[in-house]
Amino acid sequence: MYLSICRDYEEMSVRCAQLIAAQIRLEPASVLGLATGSTPVGCYKELIRLYNEEGLDFSEIETINLDEYVGLSPENDQSYRYFMNHNLFDHVNVDPQLTHVPDGLRDNPQESAEAYETQAEWIGPIDMQLLGLGPNGHIGFNEPDDHFSVATHVVELTETTREANKRFFSSIDEVPTHAITLGIGQIMKARKVILIANGEAKAEALVKALFGPVTPEVPASILQLHPDLTVFCDEAAASKIVENGF
Numbered sequence: 022m023y024l025s026i027c028r029d030y031e032e033m034s035v036r037c038a039q040l041i042a043a044q045i046r047l048e049p050a051s052v053l054g055l056a057t058g059s060t061p062v063g064c065y066k067e068l069i070r071l072y073n074e075e076g077l078d079f080s081e082i083e084t085i086n087l088d089e090y091v092g093l094s095p096e097n098d099q100s101y102r103y104f105m106n107h108n109l110f111d112h113v114n115v116d117p118q119l120t121h122v123p124d125g126l127r128d129n130p131q132e133s134a135e136a137y138e139t140q141a142e143w144i145g146p147i148d149m150q151l152l153g154l155g156p157n158g159h160i161g162f163n164e165p166d167d168h169f170s171v172a173t174h175v176v177e178l179t180e181t182t183r184e185a186n187k188r189f190f191s192s193i194d195e196v197p198t199h200a201i202t203l204g205i206g207q208i209m210k211a212r213k214v215i216l217i218a219n220g221e222a223k224a225e226a227l228v229k230a231l232f233g234p235v236t237p238e239v240p241a242s243i244l245q246l247h248p249d250l251t252v253f254c255d256e257a258a259a260s261k262i263v264e265n266g267f
């Protein structure tokens with residue numbers, strides 16, 4: 022594992038974007054695994070800047086997003102498809118046909134999850150997977166559990182996660198109760214993984230993920246077994262790592 026403690030969110034975002042840009046330049050037809058949430062927004066901004074100012078070329082890139090809420094349409098501004106279009110895809114020369122997000126609107130979400138798994142298996146392996154970190158240690162929407170879910174699946178969101186994500190909705194009642202998420206299998210099969218985390222609220226989850234026991238109660242702890250993991254975090258998120266002398 023390579024752990025880089027950055028001064029602040031800005032530096033973390035730029036370093037993360039530089040690594041993704043290097044991947045794109047080295048392998049222009051890379052498959053990128055992408056994440057949503059507030060953490061990667063700065064990284065996506067920097068990638069857009071690199072596209073506009075330095076000619077970073079997304080034309081051959083294929084993307085697989087981690088997850089989507091069940092019941093939200095792509096036009097819903099809280100859906101992850103909307104998020105990706107708005108925060109990255111609409112601003113670079115990626116081919117929209119090559120961007121994939123689970124379909125949260127299918128009548129049978131389980132069938133949607135299975136179809137996404139098949140698609141990911143067909144397109145993958147992911148060359149570079151970007152991950153944020155839930156305050157409870159989740160990655161994608163792989164929530165704490167008594168086992169690691171390997172395949173893409175439908176998940177019932179924990180109250181902690183719905184609470185954490187309610188800031189984007191007008192009330193907690195509007196936060197969907199279920200989501201479709203790529204499982205641990207596709208994430209761990211990615212050739213390279215980048216985990217990003219910023220702010221005090223992620224400090225506990227980050228130290229447990231990187232230095233605690235590998236357990237499905239902290240889904241991100243599985244990343245300790247990944248052979249090519251880069252972690253970018255800010256000083257606040259690293260505070261418990263430093264405090265515990267790791």
Ligand code: GLP
Binds near residue numbers: 155162
């Ligand atoms: C959501 C997403 C995760 C993300 C997490 C953290 O639950 N499904 O992929 O990593 O939120 O979000 P944030 O970056 O907003 O803290």
